[in-house]
Amino acid sequence: LAAGAQIRDVLFPAAGDEKAAATRLEKPSLALPALMTIQVAQARLWMSWGIEPAAMIGHSMGEYTAAYLAGVFSLDDALALVELRGRLFETLPEGAMLSVSMPADELTVLMSPELSIAAVNGPALCVAAGPVRAIDALQHQLEAREIDAVRVRISVAAHSAMLEPILQPFHDFLRGIAMQPPSLPFVSNLSGTWAGAEVADPAYWVRHLRQ
DSSP, rough: OHHHHHHHHSOOTTOOOOOHHHHTSSSSHHHHHHHHHHHHHHHHHHHHHHOSSSSSSOTTTTHHHHHTTSSOOOOHHHHHHHHHHHHTTTTTTEEEEEEEOHHHHHHHHOTTTOEEEEEETEEEETEEEEEEEHHHHHHHHHHTTTTOOESOOOOOTTSSSGGGGHHHHHHHHHTTTTOOOOOOOOOOTSEEEEEEEGGSHHHHHHHHHHH
């Protein structure tokens, strides 16, 4: 209930509190449950109008919403999981992410060993993640080559090697959650194909967090 009240406060702040609410919403342990709350509410609204999904896809955190709607885990467990994800993010050193307009294999050649390819969003669009200093250096290098590179507004190097310290506690929490194979089709961020029984295994979500 306390977390729910906090989410309401930052999504619907009192007049004059908008700036403070926006700052609070940058905190991952609040931002991620708030994001999932909006996604679920939107999906349920469409369903109440008779618009049922034939298939779903969610990017990174959005796959938790797709998995919940597909019956992989309960809403309470899904919200607890994304809150934990955000809280674990907050224990890590500050990181950064950079969206780059070039193929992942070409970007990898330019990256220092500290950096990871966090996401491949298209044949010529990917995201690098890692320590702030290393991302700054990569961004300057790309700007010198006149390659489009835009910082992602997040202070965590998601899907990078910087997440290694939180993988075990994340796995330990997942082991206590009841999970089922999906009853609705959705696309796996890991494989790029339809998710199957593997999403009912804690190991899948650990890999999803890291990769």
